[in-house]
Amino acid sequence: MKYVDEFRDPARVRRVLDALWRETTRPWTVMEICGGQTHTIARFGIEDLVPPALTLVHGPGCPVCVTPLETIEAACRIAALPGVILCAFGDMLRVPGLDGDLLAARARGADVRVVTSPVDAVRLAAATPDREVVFYGVGFETTAPATATAALLARRLGLRNFSLLVAHVRVPPAMEMLLADPENRVQAFLAAGHVCTVEGLRDYPALAARFRVPIVVTGFEPLDLLLGLLAAVRQLSAGRHVVENPYDRVVAPDGNPTARAAVDAVYEVADRPWRGLGVVPRGGLALRSAYADLDARRRFPVDVGAVAEPAACRAADVLRGLIKPVACPEFGRACTPDHPLGAPMVSTEGACAAWFQHRRHREAPR
Ligand code: SF4
Incomplete structure (x- = not known):
């Protein structure tokens, strides 16, 4: 198959669904990792x-x-500092901090700009030497190569007014944490295809073997999801637990070595807090000491202090797969995309936003 229509073709979907119904003979719980898949x-x-x-x-x-x-x-606080230009991908602008989001900070006078690539932020720094340009680097293994490339470029250009606010996270350690949780109900994973595009499959065989869970690398079209589910169900039914890659039109077993080399040059693996999960051991990236001068948290030591999540938000349970978004008492009531209480309702990739957009009229809590 080559074209997107083929991955939404009703006849093909019907055939895979028939197999899924035929072969699902016991209750199983499968988690898709990626918000795009959600x-x-x-x-x-x-x-x-x-x-x-x-x-x-x-x-x-x-x-x-x-x-x-x-x-x-x-x-938000770094953006508000005099002389700073804070650059970010657009999806970070509406995520509320303690006193509003980056859009609100911009309305109060902060210079917040949306860029489509971290390299654009480096270009901006080169063009405005009298300003401090900070790129807000959020994302999984998929976006880390781009921010690493920006760091390498800034270093090559000798820029002293560019820095990174790094919030990159790594997916396999979070999967490991979910599986080790005594409350875990996940019996198989649909792994995030785009993460594997960079990282390949190398982290997954040990996870699959240790926790006896099938891990199926999966894409983002309906047929991708259904084929991933069918592969997972077939493994579960047969008592197998290996890594499969039906998304091999995109994902090579060793991923993208060039992208990984850029990441390895700039970042090292570090423990990192994930909202909803707590600190995930080896769950993120930090700038290597050779790039510490690019660390915006060192350059602008804003003191945020301890921050509590909104008490009513059940994001931690949603993100661990313990409840569906609709089971949160605030879903669609106090919490909507226009007035989000928690991050899963803010982001276009968030599970709560997905359910609000597509399922809120047809779903009873379960
Ligand atoms: S619906 Fe809103 S309050 Fe409930 S878990 Fe999702 S983001 Fe949090």
Whole structure:
């Protein structure tokens, strides 16, 4: 298959669904990791199409959702400093800190700009030597190569007015944490295809073997999701637990070595807090000491202090797959995309936003 229509072709979808219904003979719970996959599931009503014995739960794979409130608040405060231009991807602008979001900070006079690439922020720094340009680097293994490239470029250009507010996270350690949780209900994973595009499959065989969970690398179209679920169900039914890669039209077993080399040059693996999960051991990236001068938290030591999450928000349970968004008492009531209480309702990739957009009129809590 080559074209997107083929991955939404009703006849092909019907055939895979028939197999899924035939072969799902016991209750299973499968988690898709990525927020993009969550949106496909919600948008195309995939939960309504699969056998009732197959429970789909949504993972923590939205980088905006897992960025700690403390980091969001730090971004807002750094943006408000005189002389600073804070650059970010557009999805970070509406994520609320303690006193509003970056859009509110901009309305109060902060110079906050949306860029489509961290390299644009480096160019801006080169063009405005009298200003401090900070790029707000949020994301999984997929965006880390771009911010690493920006750091390498800034160093090559000798820029002293460019820095990075780093909030990159790594997915496999979070999967490990979910699986080790005594409350875990996930029996198989649909791994995030775009993360594997960079990282390849290398982290997953040990996870699959240790926790006896099938891990199926999956894309983002409806047929991708259904084929991933079918592969997971076939493994579960057979008592197998290996890594499969039906998304091999995009993901090579060793990923993208060039992108990884850039990341390895600039970052080292570090423990990092994930919103909703707490500190995930080896769950993020930090600038290597050779690049410490590019660290915006060192250059602008804003004191955010301890930050508490809104008490009513059940994001931690949503992100661990323990509840569906609709089971949160605030879903669609106090919490909507226009007035989000928690990050999963803010981001376009967030599970709560996906459910609000696509399922709020047809779903009873379960
Ligand atoms: S619906 Fe809103 S309050 Fe509830 S878990 Fe989601 S983001 Fe938090």
